[in-house]
Amino acid sequence: MRALLLAFAVAALGAAPAQAQPVVVTMPAKLFSPAQVTAVAGDELVFRNSDFTGDAHNVRADDGSFDSGPMPRYATFRTRVDAVRTIDFVCTIHPGMSGQAEVVGALLVAPPEPGLAGEELALAGRVPAGTPHAEIEHQAADGSWMAAGHAMAEPDGTFVAHLRPTESGSYRAVAASGTSAPVEVRVLTAARIATRVRRGRLSARVSPAPAGVWAVLERYVRERFSWRPVARVRLTGGRASFRAGRRGIARVVLERRRGAPALATSAAVRLRDGRRAADPTAGDMPAGDHAGHPG
Numbered sequence: 001m002r003a004l005l006l007a008f009a010v011a012a013l014g015a016a017p018a019q020a021q022p023v024v025v026t027m028p029a030k031l032f033s034p035a036q037v038t039a040v041a042g043d044e045l046v047f048r049n050s051d052f053t054g055d056a057h058n059v060r061a062d063d064g065s066f067d068s069g070p071m072p073r074y075a076t077f078r079t080r081v082d083a084v085r086t087i088d089f090v091c092t093i094h095p096g097m098s099g100q101a102e103v104v105g106a107l108l109v110a111p112p113e114p115g116l117a118g119e120e121l122a123l124a125g126r127v128p129a130g131t132p133h134a135e136i137e138h139q140a141a142d143g144s145w146m147a148a149g150h151a152m153a154e155p156d157g158t159f160v161a162h163l164r165p166t167e168s169g170s171y172r173a174v175a176a177s178g179t180s181a182p183v184e185v186r187v188l189t190a191a192r193i194a195t196r197v198r199r200g201r202l203s204a205r206v207s208p209a210p211a212g213v214w215a216v217l218e219r220y221v222r223e224r225f226s227w228r229p230v231a232r233v234r235l236t237g238g239r240a241s242f243r244a245g246r247r248g249i250a251r252v253v254l255e256r257r258r259g260a261p262a263l264a265t266s267a268a269v270r271l272r273d274g275r276r277a278a279d280p281t282a283g284d285m286p287a288g289d290h291a292g293h294p295g
């Protein structure tokens with residue numbers, strides 16, 4: 001079931017065919033493989049007798065909604081599943097040869113890796129082919145579901161919703177056909193970057209340490225009044241190290257890929273002694289404490 005969901009996610013992120021997707025179950029021996037499948041309402045279940053021994057099989061729904069009749073070797077049986085429900089099916093020839101199809105109104109898949117708070121995350125999913133869009137809902141602390149986003153669906157019902165969650169939580173997709181099972185979206189709290197300067201090297205330590213992130217060394221260029229990236233390394237075990245020299249002001253920025261918005265930015269430091277420096281580009285920001293507020 002998990003592998004199937006991931007396959008859906010990949011399908012949702014790639015090119016989309018313009019029709020409902022087949023959900024394939026093979027019969028490689030006296031068993032259904034996979035024995036548990038998830039289909040979206042309107043999908044086609046496809047059963048294939050792939051048993052090389054030459055045994056005939058069949059497939060019959062317990063609720064009487066389909067019956068393939070005898071299926072010789074290499075035979076295929078297709079049936080559309082429209083209503084949201086759980087269908088138990090068996091091969092009547094072989095005792096114990098059974099499986100289950102869960103027909104859902106919507107599917108949602110969470111990213112396998114946690115993101116950072118505030119970072120854009122893609123949640124792939126599927127609604128019945130021809131459904132124009134899916135709503136994404138987030139579970140609030142009191143257990144109620146709140147609108148969290150919206151995704152346009154491809155003609156085949158696949159969609160990708162882009163969210164910027166700030167904390168871990170449960171999400172689900174909602175369409176006219178029904179609601180997906182909730183998925184857990186994991187979000188790491190905003191990363192903090194500590195820096196240290198020693199003998200012309202600037203070392204950065206990031207916690208919590210996200211996976212698949214680049215650390216970028218930026219130098220302040222006075223003539224341009226701006227920060228400029230000068231080196232870029234993979235963050236490994238939460239650490240990155242740069243040859244930075246001993247002059248000027250530098251800082252470290254985390255990014256998911258080149259040019260993506262910064263996930264976190266360190267304080268600016270003087271390379272001469274590693275002391276914290278005021279960020280020269282933040283000069284117009286209110287700094288320090290105010291004596292008080294009027295009124």
Ligand SMILES: [Cu+2]
Pocket residue numbers: 030031056057058091092093094097
């Ligand atoms: Cu059988």
